[in-house]
Amino acid sequence: MSDERWRPRWWLLGNFGVIVVVHLVASGGWTTTTTVMAPISLALTLVFVFVRRLPWWLTGDLRDLRNGRRVLRAAGIVGLLLVDAVIVAALVVHPPHGDDVRNAGMVVAIFFGATGAGVYWLLPKRPVTPRSALRRRFRTATALMWATAVFTLGAEVAVIVAVGGWLPWVLPVVGVVAVLAIAGWRSDLGVAARCLASDSWTPVTAAAFDVRPGEPVNGWAVLPGDVRIRLHLPAVPADIAAELAGRRLWLAGWPSEYLVTGLPEGSSYAVGLIGAHRRGGKKTVTPEPAASVSSPS
Structure with missing residues (x-):
């Protein structure tokens, strides 16, 4: 841990206070043992609180460990599983009877549910895209x-x-x-x-006028087999807008009624509508498939 970010370990002083209170309650008040051990424990605690460079295994401060968060997650998960294992072992050794069966079931459900929630909370999460x-x-x-x-x-x-x-x-x-x-x-x-999910990407030539990230786009594209289509994208993410400005689109899977675009290594996507040229009329974009586009054999 760098000196600029270091702070006294005040939580150790709080732990000392809790231990003293528990000792006084358990022993029924101040005793000769308390008189001897309290000053020594306080001195050691102050050392642990204010001395900067101490090994993590002595202070218990995982921030001093390079992979402290991983160790903390692993220790938390192992601790939760051990608690569940102890409960199951106790039920096997001393099985409940009568009305205790329902109470035991509730206890198991509570602890197992808490374990599931705790493990979910401790496991690292990928960024949501x-x-x-x-x-x-x-x-x-x-x-x-x-x-x-x-x-x-x-x-x-x-x-x-x-x-x-x-x-x-x-x-x-x-x-x-x-x-x-x-x-x-x-x-x-x-x-x-x-x-x-198909992980099949096809680059096609495409273009549009006035491409702005986050806004609808009307344009055209040329599918494999020289199939020319009109397309409409309701809201274009920035990376897809940049590709479209460069006269290219990446198609995910094979287009049918809808056009799914994105980038092979990107995290965003857009679902557009396909239109086609109709004889005697102009090119339009409608929710229904104006022309059947089949996958090449």
């Missing part, structure tokens, strides 16, 4: 769709067995509507998610 956010939303939509379907099926069976009446006829309708709504959301996300 538009592409990573898209992948996360797509996986969430997939999991939510299947979970809703399974829950609806299980609830229907439980209602038929336990309740009966008119409810088993209404519940499937609500469940199917929910599943279809989530499936539609997943389908919209899947257009770009599948193209980007």
Whole structure:
């Protein structure tokens, strides 16, 4: 740790105060042991607090360690897993009976949930980018769709067995509507998610007038096979705008109704609409595919 950033280790002084209070409570007040050990402990604590160059293993200050954060994360994860292991071992050695089973289940659920949350919080996170956010939303939509379907099926069976009446006829309708709504959301996300996940990039010649980052763009492009199209991008990220200003676009996957663009090593993307030249009219860009563009064999 550099001298410019160094600060006294005040937390060690706080630890000393907590230990003294616990000792006084446990021993029932001030004793001869306290009289002897308190001044010695205070002197050592002051040394640890104010002396700068001490090894990290003596002070416990992981900031003095080059990979202190990694050690702290690993120690935290190992500590959480050890606590869970101790709880499981205690339940195996002394299994609960009767009403204690429910209490033991609640304790296990609480500690295991806390462990999961703690491990998630301790693990290093990658920076959130538009592409990573898209992948996360797509996986969430997939999991939510299947979970809703399974829950609806299980609830229907439980209602038929336990309740009966008119409810088993209404519940499937609500469940199917929910599943279809989530499936539609997943389908919209899947257009770009599948193209980007293919990791297949094709550079094409493209151009547009008045290209500004973050604003809609109308232009044209020439797909492989000399297929000329009109395109519309709703909001162009800065890196894609720079490529388009250089008369080039990178296509992810193979275009059909929508055009997914980005950079092979980039973190952003844009989903555009494809239009084509119609006989007797001008080139337009519409949500429906004006011309069928198939992948080359």
